[in-house]
Amino acid sequence: MSDIRSTVRRKNGYLWEIPPETRPEMRVPGRIFADEDLLSAAEVDGALEQVINVACLPGIREASMAMPDLHWGYGFPIGGVAATAGEEAVVSPGGVGYDISCGVRLLRTSLRREEVRPLLQELLDNLAALVPKGLGTKGRLAFTRREMEELMRGGVPALLARGIGWEEDLEFIEDGGVFPGADPGKVSERAFERGKGQVGTLGSGNHFLEIQWVDRVYAPQEARILGLEEGQVVVMLHSGSRGLGHQICTDYVKRMAQALDRYRIILPDRQLACAPVDSREGEDYLAAMACAANFAMANREALGEWVREGFEKTFRCGARKLGLTLLYDISHNLAKRESHLVEGKEEDVVVHRKGATRAFPGSRPEVPEPYREAGQPVIVPGDMGSYSFVMVGSEGALRLSFGSTCHGAGRTMSRSQAKKKIKGSELKRKLGEAGILVEAATMAGLAEEAPEAYKDAEKITAVCEGAGLSKRVARLRPMAVLKG
Amino acid sequence: MGDETHRFDLVEHTADVGIRAWGDTLEEMLENAAAAMFSLTADIDRLEERAEESVKAEADTPEDLLVGWLEELLYLAEAKRLALRRARVDMLEPGWRVRGRAFGCGLEECRSVLRGEIKGVTYHRLELAREGSGWRCQVIFDV
Numbered sequence: 123m124s125d126i127r128s129t130v131r132r133k134n135g136y137l138w139e140i141p142p143e144t145r146p147e148m149r150v151p152g153r154i155f156a157d158e159d160l161l162s163a164a165e166v167d168g169a170l171e172q173v174i175n176v177a178c179l180p181g182i183r184e185a186s187m188a189m190p191d192l193h194w195g196y197g198f199p200i201g202g203v204a205a206t207a208g209e210e211a212v213v214s215p216g217g218v219g220y221d222i223s224c225g226v227r228l229l230r231t232s233l234r235r236e237e238v239r240p241l242l243q244e245l246l247d248n249l250a251a252l253v254p255k256g257l258g259t260k261g262r263l264a265f266t267r268r269e270m271e272e273l274m275r276g277g278v279p280a281l282l283a284r285g286i287g288w289e290e291d292l293e294f295i296e297d298g299g300v301f302p303g304a305d306p307g308k309v310s311e312r313a314f315e316r317g318k319g320q321v322g323t324l325g326s327g328n329h330f331l332e333i334q335w336v337d338r339v340y341a342p343q344e345a346r347i348l349g350l351e352e353g354q355v356v357v358m359l360h361s362g363s364r365g366l367g368h369q370i371c372t373d374y375v376k377r378m379a380q381a382l383d384r385y386r387i388i389l390p391d392r393q394l395a396c397a398p399v400d401s402r403e404g405e406d407y408l409a410a411m412a413c414a415a416n417f418a419m420a421n422r423e424a425l426g427e428w429v430r431e432g433f434e435k436t437f438r439c440g441a442r443k444l445g446l447t448l449l450y451d452i453s454h455n456l457a458k459r460e461s462h463l464v465e466g467k468e469e470d471v472v473v474h475r476k477g478a479t480r481a482f483p484g485s486r487p488e489v490p491e492p493y494r495e496a497g498q499p500v501i502v503p504g505d506m507g508s509y510s511f512v513m514v515g516s517e518g519a520l521r522l523s524f525g526s527t528c529h530g531a532g533r534t535m536s537r538s539q540a541k542k543k544i545k546g547s548e549l550k551r552k553l554g555e556a557g558i559l560v561e562a563a564t565m566a567g568l569a570e571e572a573p574e575a576y577k578d579a580e581k582i583t584a585v586c587e588g589a590g591l592s593k594r595v596a597r598l599r600p601m602a603v604l605k606g
Numbered sequence: 607m608g609d610e611t612h613r614f615d616l617v618e619h620t621a622d623v624g625i626r627a628w629g630d631t632l633e634e635m636l637e638n639a640a641a642a643m644f645s646l647t648a649d650i651d652r653l654e655e656r657a658e659e660s661v662k663a664e665a666d667t668p669e670d671l672l673v674g675w676l677e678e679l680l681y682l683a684e685a686k687r688l689a690l691r692r693a694r695v696d697m698l699e700p701g702w703r704v705r706g707r708a709f710g711c712g713l714e715e716c717r718s719v720l721r722g723e724i725k726g727v728t729y730h731r732l733e734l735a736r737e738g739s740g741w742r743c744q745v746i747f748d749v
Contacts (some may be wrong), residue, residue, distance in 0.1 A: 196746055196748060197728070220726035258649060258689070312685070326749075327749050372726050379729070533621045536623070566721055
């Protein structure tokens with residue numbers, strides 16, 4: 123892959139470009155937001171080649187982009203952003219991923235770190251009992267086929283109608299908790315079967331729930347607007363559309379791969395399978411993807427409800443009194459229809475963000491009104507041993523990356539490497555010594571998610587800020603971790 | 607079932623996980639690829655075979671058959687709430703059609719040996735080739 127590295131040119135401090143002449147099939151350049159270390163890591167792991175492959179997609183505008191947490195994925199790199207437009211524009215299920223609308227949610231509390239510390243173990247035990255986690259756990263909610271259809275079409279409001287979640291959360295969920303254009307008729311019976319029992323379940327892999335505290339504020343004004351202050355306890359959770367989304371991606375990658383010849387699309391990697399946005403396949407996928415997005419948001423709303431229950435039980439006090447309000451809920455795996463300036467002209471594009479977060483400035487109408495002075499919150503989970511971050515979007519992101527920034531720390535070590543190097547039980551003990559309590563579905567799963575397996579979120583977010591994509595508001599430290 | 611029949615290993619991949627599997631015949635390779643996939647979701651050496659399900663897959667090419675077979679097993683496990691430990695190919699027909707059975711245990715009965723979930727079977731770096739007189743494949747999963 124050294125041949126790729128030799129073509130990468132530094133545009134400025136944190137922006138690197140792979141010229142479109144690197145491969146004849148490239149339609150646009152590759153653009154990577156990174157420092158030297160992050161770029162070298164991406165080069166070793168094959169992610170740069172994936173940036174080039176995405177640059178070959180029909181209808182791609184400006185560049186195939188990669189955020190600083192870039193790493194090797196399948197098809198698209200993780201941290202990849204691609205906007206398509208015009209007659210040729212395609213949508214690619216692989217540019218969204220199997221976990222459609224996987225995302226993060228951050229809840230505030232009015233509790234201070236010292237108030238939570240003495241009850242932390244009890245709180246973690248209560249949450250562990252309330253939040254289904256790991257492989258094949260049954261959700262606490264049963265849905266009939268019709269109820270599932272309502273949820274897929276209606277998103278979070280459909281869950282509220284069952285008495286779960288808070289009405290006032292809606293304003294602080296991306297898209298108000300309802301992704302437009304959902305049509306359950308485009309979702310297979312199998313996807314429905316896989317997802318129906320999984321509303322309000324965490325899942326496994328890198329999904330988690332963490333009790334954290336704000337240990338540093340970088341931008342006091344923005345922090346005030348977002349309702350964050352030093353020493354405050356917050357709760358972060360990370361989950362997605364579970365089996366429903368996994369099956370929708372599976373179904374549509376297959377269907378689009380079969381239709382490639384018909385649309386005369388030639389691709390360097392089959393996992394990039396795509397179809398024109400306005401074709402039958404493209405429209406059906408977007409309608410099914412919207413169902414998964416609605417499911418994912420409702421899943422996180424239900425998980426948020428279990429968190430509120432856990433706090434109520436532990437502190438013997440109502441969740442409202444404990445200040446368990448929603449700061450924000452946002453996805454990092456989606457394809458969205460948005461309007462952006464492309465070469466000086468406003469254009470309707472489909473922005474694929476695969477392991478990348480929308481990062482709009484306050485000037486965009488999509489940003490909740492109370493946050494307009496600060497910008498849209500971007501929640502960046504780091505590893506369980508160090509930090510996570512709250513950032514806000516910026517005008518820079520609109521100019522540079524179709525309004526996108528990083529989504530996390532990004533892995534640096536494979537899961538099997540991590541398991542070889544680190545024992546889950548030892549990690550649990552070590553974290554315990556550092557004052558971080560851990561409850562995990564499996565010890566091997568815990569080892570796979572060890573802090574050493576991840577890049578440093580501190581560095582990633584610093585690069586995002588340096589590149590002008592998003593601004594750091596606060597740093598969060600874990601106190602207790604519930605691992606899926 | 608002895609472990610000598612499970613000819614597979616795991617492949618390093620930054621965020622996801624891959625498997626390599628071998629077989630003297632295509633049937634055997636499909637069985638070993640299935641066992642490799644099952645080993646990611648549970649400790650298959652400690653899993654009992656208390657349930658049996660039939661499985662079918664069909665495709666235009668052997669690569670697609672491999673992906674389709676694994677997807678089918680993945681779906682079956684999730685929909686029937688099973689941890690699978692072994693799959694057997696009963697019949698491989700021309701035109702890349704396979705019929706078989708999968709064996710495992712209800713999820714609630716084997717919680718202690720479960721590992722992680724697999725989200726999907728990808729086409730990324732998918733390999734299927736003849737090796738000597740047998741077959742070899744590589745598959746990357748999204749986990």
